[in-house]
Amino acid sequence: MTVAVGDTLPELVVEVTPTFVVSTAIATRDYQDVHHDRDAAVARGSKDIFLNILTDTGLVQRFVTDWAGPNALVRGIAIRLGVPCYANETLTFSGQVSEREGSLVVVNVVGRNSIGDHVTGTVRVELP
Amino acid sequence: MIREVADEVIARGESSRRAAPDPVNVPMVRHWVEALGDSNPVYTDPVAAAESVHGGLVAPPAMAQVWTMFGLRGTRPADDPLGAMVSVLDEAGFTSVVATNCEQTYHRYLRPGDEVTVGARLTEVVGPKRTALGEGWFVTTVSTWYVGDEPVAEMLFRVLKFRPPVEEPVGEVLRPVVSLDTEFFWAGTRRGELRIQKCVACGEVRHPPGPMCAACGSTELTYVVAQGVGEVYSFVVHHHPPMPGKRLPFVVALVELAEGVRLLAELIDADSADVRVGLPVRVDFQRIDDELTLPVWRVRS
Numbered sequence A: 001m002t003v004a005v006g007d008t009l010p011e012l013v014v015e016v017t018p019t020f021v022v023s024t025a026i027a028t029r030d031y032q033d034v035h036h037d038r039d040a041a042v043a044r045g046s047k048d049i050f051l052n053i054l055t056d057t058g059l060v061q062r063f064v065t066d067w068a069g070p071n072a073l074v075r076g077i078a079i080r081l082g083v084p085c086y087a088n089e090t091l092t093f094s095g096q097v098s099e100r101e102g103s104l105v106v107v108n109v110v111g112r113n114s115i116g117d118h119v120t121g122t123v124r125v126e127l128p
Numbered sequence B: 001m002i003r004e005v006a007d008e009v010i011a012r013g014e015s016s017r018r019a020a021p022d023p024v025n026v027p028m029v030r031h032w033v034e035a036l037g038d039s040n041p042v043y044t045d046p047v048a049a050a051e052s053v054h055g056g057l058v059a060p061p062a063m064a065q066v067w068t069m070f071g072l073r074g075t076r077p078a079d080d081p082l083g084a085m086v087s088v089l090d091e092a093g094f095t096s097v098v099a100t101n102c103e104q105t106y107h108r109y110l111r112p113g114d115e116v117t118v119g120a121r122l123t124e125v126v127g128p129k130r131t132a133l134g135e136g137w138f139v140t141t142v143s144t145w146y147v148g149d150e151p152v153a154e155m156l157f158r159v160l161k162f163r164p165p166v167e168e169p170v171g172e173v174l175r176p177v178v179s180l181d182t183e184f185f186w187a188g189t190r191r192g193e194l195r196i197q198k199c200v201a202c203g204e205v206r207h208p209p210g211p212m213c214a215a216c217g218s219t220e221l222t223y224v225v226a227q228g229v230g231e232v233y234s235f236v237v238h239h240h241p242p243m244p245g246k247r248l249p250f251v252v253a254l255v256e257l258a259e260g261v262r263l264l265a266e267l268i269d270a271d272s273a274d275v276r277v278g279l280p281v282r283v284d285f286q287r288i289d290d291e292l293t294l295p296v297w298r299v300r301s
Helices: A016-027 A038-043 A051-066 B004-014 B025-034 B046-051 B060-068 B081-091 B183-190
Strands: A012-016 A073-081 A090-102 A105-114 A117-125 B095-107 B116-131 B134-147 B148-162 B195-199 B220-227 B230-236 B250-259 B262-267 B278-287 B295-297
Touching: A012 A016, A012 A051, A012 B195, A016 A051, A051 A073, A051 A105, A051 A117, A051 B060, A051 B095, A073 B046, A073 B060, A090 A117, A090 B060, A105 B116, B004 B046, B004 B081, B025 B060, B025 B220, B046 B134, B060 B095, B060 B116, B060 B148, B060 B220, B081 B148, B095 B134, B116 B148, B183 B220, B183 B295, B230 B262
Parallel strands: B262 B295
Antiparallel strands: A012 A090, A073 A117, A073 B095, A090 A105, A105 A117, B095 B148, B116 B134, B134 B148, B195 B220, B230 B250, B230 B278, B250 B262, B278 B295
């Protein structure tokens, strides 16, 4: 694929239903109550159950490989967490190629919801 | 105390390696891609995977950490470096936690059958820092995943362990009784001055102020403005009962000032475990409202 610095990736919109929060937490073997028990999450000062970090890393990876294709090799994912992503949010990922060196590119990624930037980061990926 | 534990744990280096409960396997990958909605065929479609750059099924790189998660009944091993820091920070009142950074590097894709182990080391503990969430410490660990002795993935993970701030509504603190004898003192704090009563007749300084000089009996009294520096003479750490407008625990310190008198106030911005007799402090002022400003102590470096 021909890729240049500045290229934007197709947006990825994820409906963060309670089922999504719970099923991704369990699929990442994260049993912390704030990811599946609303009463516990509220008692700990959160508005609702919220996405776990392992899922954020996975979604950022998915966002980039959906664009880069099955023959791309993901070499690294670095994320910084911002506002929480509670159940019933919509999370929209956008991204742009920020560096390119041979087949290795760096993609800047932002995942936003209704209260702000939930996750920002970079993915290093080797393109086919 | 926090610093000492951190230095000790950092010096320990990498923990002993802990094995994943299961080898890398397709059923767990399938649950993961189904939950996340990832349709990349190299994870679950053997035919497509065989034709791909991988030549066979692989696990999503972002699942690296999943293989060694503790699970529902798991417990942290005794030498887990993050566990050690969490304990000491919990004890110091930094009871809340939020992850701030996660940086993963993948050296190769894992394949079904790979038996993964993980070792972790503490690399950095920074604090206390004022953050939007409250005062806290940033704790950074680096985990390395291995297959045999081959490192396959690394993760830098940073959390903020913080003390959730208690709302301190204006006017809800316990207010001092202001009398004719003490009015000058509170007028001083409002202006950022620490005023110490002084006898006009004999020059004796005293605190707390009173209507008559304890040394010579004179009632002609004035004040001097203290430099505001001193050392902790004695202190208590107040754990209970809760006090209006205060977060627990807090430190009340009796400080011997350079002027020779001792004065009680809250010592703020100090880890209660680090307070000691002789600790150098300086005065600062905490404005509550138009009428009341409280003197407080801060650690003098």
